[in-house]
Amino acid sequence: MAxxxxxxxxxxxxxxxxxxxxxDICKKADLIDYSSVxxxxxxxxxxxxxxxxxxxxxxDRFKALGHENVYMPMFIPESLLNKEKDHVEGFAPEVAxxxxxxxxxxxxxxxxxxxxxxxxxxxxANIIRSYRDLPVLYNQWCSVVRWEKTTRPFLRSREFxxxxxxxxxxxxxxxxxxxxxxxxxxxxxxxxxxxxxxxKGVKTPSDKFAGAEDTYxxxxxxxxxxxxxxxxxxxxxxxxxxxxDITYASKDNTLKYPFQTSWGCTTRMIGGIxxxxxxxxxLVLPPSVAPxxxxxxxxxxxxxxxxxxxxxxxxxxxxxxxxxxxxxxxxPGWKYAEYEMKGVPVRIEIxxxxxxxxxxVCVTRHNLEKAVVALDGIEDSVAAKLQEVRDGMYAKALExxxxxxxxxxxxxxxxxxxxxxxxxxxxxxxxxxxxCEDGVKAATGIGxxxxxxxxxxxxxxxxxxxxxxRHMVVWARAY
Amino acid sequence: MAxxxxxxxxxxxxxxxxxxxxxDICKKADLIDYSSVxxxxxxxxxxxxxxxxxxxxxxDRFKALGHENVYMPMFIPESLLNKEKDHVEGFAPEVAxxxxxxxxxxxxxxxxxxxxxxxxxxxxANIIRSYRDLPVLYNQWCSVVRWEKTTRPFLRSREFxxxxxxxxxxxxxxxxxxxxxxxxxxxxxxxxxxxxxxxKGVKTPSDKFAGAEDTYxxxxxxxxxxxxxxxxxxxxxxxxxxxxDITYASKDNTLKYPFQTSWGCTTRMIGGIxxxxxxxxxLVLPPSVAPxxxxxxxxxxxxxxxxxxxxxxxxxxxxxxxxxxxxxxxxPGWKYAEYEMKGVPVRIEIxxxxxxxxxxVCVTRHNLEKAVVALDGIEDSVAAKLQEVRDGMYAKALExxxxxxxxxxxxxxxxxxxxxxxxxxxxxxxxxxxxCEDGVKAATGIGxxxxxxxxxxxxxxxxxxxxxxRHMVVWARAY
Numbered sequence: 001m002a003x004x005x006x007x008x009x010x011x012x013x014x015x016x017x018x019x020x021x022x023x024d025i026c027k028k029a030d031l032i033d034y035s036s037v038x039x040x041x042x043x044x045x046x047x048x049x050x051x052x053x054x055x056x057x058x059x060d061r062f063k064a065l066g067h068e069n070v071y072m073p074m075f076i077p078e079s080l081l082n083k084e085k086d087h088v089e090g091f092a093p094e095v096a097x098x099x100x101x102x103x104x105x106x107x108x109x110x111x112x113x114x115x116x117x118x119x120x121x122x123x124x125a126n127i128i129r130s131y132r133d134l135p136v137l138y139n140q141w142c143s144v145v146r147w148e149k150t151t152r153p154f155l156r157s158r159e160f161x162x163x164x165x166x167x168x169x170x171x172x173x174x175x176x177x178x179x180x181x182x183x184x185x186x187x188x189x190x191x192x193x194x195x196x197x198x199x200k201g202v203k204t205p206s207d208k209f210a211g212a213e214d215t216y217x218x219x220x221x222x223x224x225x226x227x228x229x230x231x232x233x234x235x236x237x238x239x240x241x242x243x244x245d246i247t248y249a250s251k252d253n254t255l256k257y258p259f260q261t262s263w264g265c266t267t268r269m270i271g272g273i274x275x276x277x278x279x280x281x282x283l284v285l286p287p288s289v290a291p292x293x294x295x296x297x298x299x300x301x302x303x304x305x306x307x308x309x310x311x312x313x314x315x316x317x318x319x320x321x322x323x324x325x326x327x328x329x330x331x332p333g334w335k336y337a338e339y340e341m342k343g344v345p346v347r348i349e350i351x352x353x354x355x356x357x358x359x360x361v362c363v364t365r366h367n368l369e370k371a372v373v374a375l376d377g378i379e380d381s382v383a384a385k386l387q388e389v390r391d392g393m394y395a396k397a398l399e400x401x402x403x404x405x406x407x408x409x410x411x412x413x414x415x416x417x418x419x420x421x422x423x424x425x426x427x428x429x430x431x432x433x434x435x436c437e438d439g440v441k442a443a444t445g446i447g448x449x450x451x452x453x454x455x456x457x458x459x460x461x462x463x464x465x466x467x468x469x470r471h472m473v474v475w476a477r478a479y
Numbered sequence: 480m481a482x483x484x485x486x487x488x489x490x491x492x493x494x495x496x497x498x499x500x501x502x503d504i505c506k507k508a509d510l511i512d513y514s515s516v517x518x519x520x521x522x523x524x525x526x527x528x529x530x531x532x533x534x535x536x537x538x539d540r541f542k543a544l545g546h547e548n549v550y551m552p553m554f555i556p557e558s559l560l561n562k563e564k565d566h567v568e569g570f571a572p573e574v575a576x577x578x579x580x581x582x583x584x585x586x587x588x589x590x591x592x593x594x595x596x597x598x599x600x601x602x603x604a605n606i607i608r609s610y611r612d613l614p615v616l617y618n619q620w621c622s623v624v625r626w627e628k629t630t631r632p633f634l635r636s637r638e639f640x641x642x643x644x645x646x647x648x649x650x651x652x653x654x655x656x657x658x659x660x661x662x663x664x665x666x667x668x669x670x671x672x673x674x675x676x677x678x679k680g681v682k683t684p685s686d687k688f689a690g691a692e693d694t695y696x697x698x699x700x701x702x703x704x705x706x707x708x709x710x711x712x713x714x715x716x717x718x719x720x721x722x723x724d725i726t727y728a729s730k731d732n733t734l735k736y737p738f739q740t741s742w743g744c745t746t747r748m749i750g751g752i753x754x755x756x757x758x759x760x761x762l763v764l765p766p767s768v769a770p771x772x773x774x775x776x777x778x779x780x781x782x783x784x785x786x787x788x789x790x791x792x793x794x795x796x797x798x799x800x801x802x803x804x805x806x807x808x809x810x811p812g813w814k815y816a817e818y819e820m821k822g823v824p825v826r827i828e829i830x831x832x833x834x835x836x837x838x839x840v841c842v843t844r845h846n847l848e849k850a851v852v853a854l855d856g857i858e859d860s861v862a863a864k865l866q867e868v869r870d871g872m873y874a875k876a877l878e879x880x881x882x883x884x885x886x887x888x889x890x891x892x893x894x895x896x897x898x899x900x901x902x903x904x905x906x907x908x909x910x911x912x913x914x915c916e917d918g919v920k921a922a923t924g925i926g927x928x929x930x931x932x933x934x935x936x937x938x939x940x941x942x943x944x945x946x947x948x949r950h951m952v953v954w955a956r957a958y
Binding site for chain 2: 033035036037040041042043044045048049051052068069070071072073074075076077079080092093094095096097098099100101102103110112119122123126127138142143145147158159161
């Protein structure tokens with residue numbers, strides 16, 4: 001595969017068949033491979049390196065806020081999963097069940113964790129005694145399993161990698177502050193590091209996490225106008241604490257239930273990166289998580305001094321950036337296509353004439369613009385280019401979102417907007433009734449994504465029933 | 480728990496009941512907790528932080544040698560597991576089987592990976608085409624499941640965390656060189672970073688990994704004289720390649736089977752650290768992987784200037800070391816016991832008189848020796864102390880091993896040595912026949928651990944049958 005010639009013709013045109021284009025990129029950029037395990041994917045080195053960069057960035061953020069990593073078992077006994085009523089109803093239909101260990105039938109089925117609230121709660125009941133033990137701020141990096149019927153690489157697979165934060169607090173206020181704090185961490189990471197604009201909001205009751213009082217989420221608009229739920233943060237109140245009998249002795253020496261949160265994001269974010277930034281030449285990676293930030297390609301490499309100059313440039317840049325020098329015997333043209341496919345943010349071309357002039361050519365992936373850059377001070381120039389790439393990617397994604405955001409006052413307006421301009425975010429008012437949520441879906445095909453924290457008044461009455469509106473909701477078709 | 484008063488009386492004496500002492504440390508040093516999932520453990524923040532430091536160290540070593548991380552599915556279809564005969568015979572009896580996804584019975588059972596050779600092989604068959612694709616140097620960090628009957632924290636649990644390297648090479652020589660190289664990485668990591676002396680050797684045929692041609696291992700002697708297999712590295716030849724039909728076009732354009740290795744180490748290493756270095760005061764951690772390398776404890780903290788001086792010291796040290804300042808209102812004595820239990824390599828005590836004299840007191844955990852150290856240049860002094868701790872721990876462990884290593888020429892000598900001096904490594908000659916391996920076990924209770932790469936001649940004939948000897952084997956009771 002690594003030696004197979006790649007050309008841009010190999011991938012489907014993005015605007016002709018977005019789904020096929022997406023799959024093509026996953027395969028051609030060497031992010032994933034399929035295996036005989038249905039609904040699961042192999043994350044290949046280039047894809048996994050993106051995940052490692054995401055992990056490192058988020059892990060540092062979590063730890064800076066006082067969170068500690070732990071590891072819980074991957075199995076949950078059926079009786080433990082059953083302890084919180086809403087939770088089991090939400091997850092039981094989609095878990096994988098282990099029924100046998102070796103030759104023996106288990107006396108109790110174990111499910112492979114779809115999420116670990118129940119395990120954390122059982123542990124919290126053991127370790128929390130007094131207010132001095134609070135807050136407990138835990139996080140776990142692991143894989144989880146949900147038995148999905150239809151699957152797509154990164155976006156929806158039966159097994160996926162994620163992190164799940166689980167915290168316990170003395171008061172509801174503190175827990176709610178944690179929930180919002182972690183939502184803000186996700187939003188900041190998406191906007192600054194992944195260059196993906198997001199809307200922060202709260203889910204409607206019908207769309208809450210199983211067992212949560214409130215589910216917060218960030219929603220991002222993909223290039224095709226569909227929404228991706230990119231991360232969630234849940235406020236549980238003391239519901240699980242009561243179900244699992246977790247109590248603490250408060251400062252006034254009475255027994256109280258602590259308040260809980262959980263928050264998570266997954267390898268799905270890689271799907272979000274692809275669908276937000278990718279183009280007909282392939283992947284476009286934000287510099288912050290790109291496995292290779294800068295690729296150096298010698299031009300006329302056989303001429304004297306070229307490899308030496310390229311190597312010197314590599315040595316200069318490698319201390320500050322993730323840089324690769326490709327001095328293989330493929331043609332420069334092949335290499336350009338290859339690293340465009342792989343979404344490398346900055347490409348540096350260096351040939352005999354550049355060397356003579358003390359310069360090189362920098363091409364930024366997101367807009368394919370070329371610039372001549374002096375070799376003197378190249379480290380700072382590259383740093384500036386990478387920032388330019390991030391900013392340019394963000395602006396482009398934001399422009400797409402703005403272009404595809406429609407304020408509507410009636411169901412007809414929604415249908416017209418979608419028909420005329422294609423999928424996107426619809427801002428419309430809602431009375432708060434589930435019937436109207438369903439009504440919008442039935443009449444327009446789009447569902448509620450969230451109630452944005454930043455509200456706007458796009459009308460006074462519910463877009464569906466015409467009664468007084470309570471919230472502005474963002475609606476969209478979703479992944 | 481965090482606020483419960485700890486004293487050294489709380490743990491069992493190491494030489495009275497080693498097994499109970501071990502369990503006490505796992506619990507009292509806050510490394511693990513149990514859950515309702517039988518045979519699985521919860522790795523708590525302090526235990527998981529050790530694992531993160533191990534991971535980081537090894538991951539850097541692997542990557543420096545050109546290995547890349549990937550992620551394979553956690554499930555293996557039964558038919559895939561069955562593809563290599565020896566492999567399935569070795570693992571099928573101890574795997575967990577998933578039979579249902581949600582409400583539906585699966586058409587084929589899936590096992591939760593006990594190891595991932597079969598998945599890697601299936602993938603290799605997809606991605607390897609020509610000699611230019613070789614070598615493939617992959618590694619995976621994940622959890623695996625083996626349905627053990629008796630379990631102990633870190634040493635043997637139904638689920639454990641590990642890394643598994645999987646590589647493919649053009650020639651048998653290259654693959655064998657990789658196998659030995661990774662054995663050396665493990666040995667170096669154990670000796671230099673974990674301060675655990677190890678014997679490098681090859682397993683006898685009866686003790687090989689299921690499907691391997693040769694299994695290399697490092698064996699470490701625990702404080703109680705039992706051996707721990709600390710890491711393994713396998714040479715597969717082209718057996719799996721043939722079973723999975725993995726071929727490549729060689730330079731001379733003929734189709735050939737590549738040669739394969741795999742190598743792994745697990746959270747079991749944390750058990751090895753505990754049992755090699757721990758004492759009656761608790762855990763003793765090697766500085767390289769200790770979550771806290773230096774703890775600063777203010778003495779007479781209420782006196783003016785003490786907290787300020789302790790904080791200044793903390794600020795000075797935190798750039799170079801993992802350091803904690805404990806300015807909580809527990810007594811210094813409580814804190815000493817607490818951080819001894821947690822195995823923190825260096826403790827710094829600082830009080831009014833120290834400050835006046837421009838000094839502090841450094842206590843090294845492994846020998847509890849106190850030294851007065853000038854505050855001026857403290858960073859270098861602490862670095863030297865940490866090196867001293869590592870060297871002292873290694874010397875102590877080596878001394879224990881030397882003291883407990885017996886060269887024996889007959890089965891009677893073995894029994895006498897073990898009876899007189901307790902468990903340990905027995906060096907004795909072996910003819911190479913499995914019957915004699917079993918014979919030694921039946922007569923003495925100890926099994927072959929490995930055939931050391933560095934051979935010694937402790938006799939000319941097999942310790943069991945008296946026929947000409949082929950190898951010097953190290954024998955021991957094992958975890």
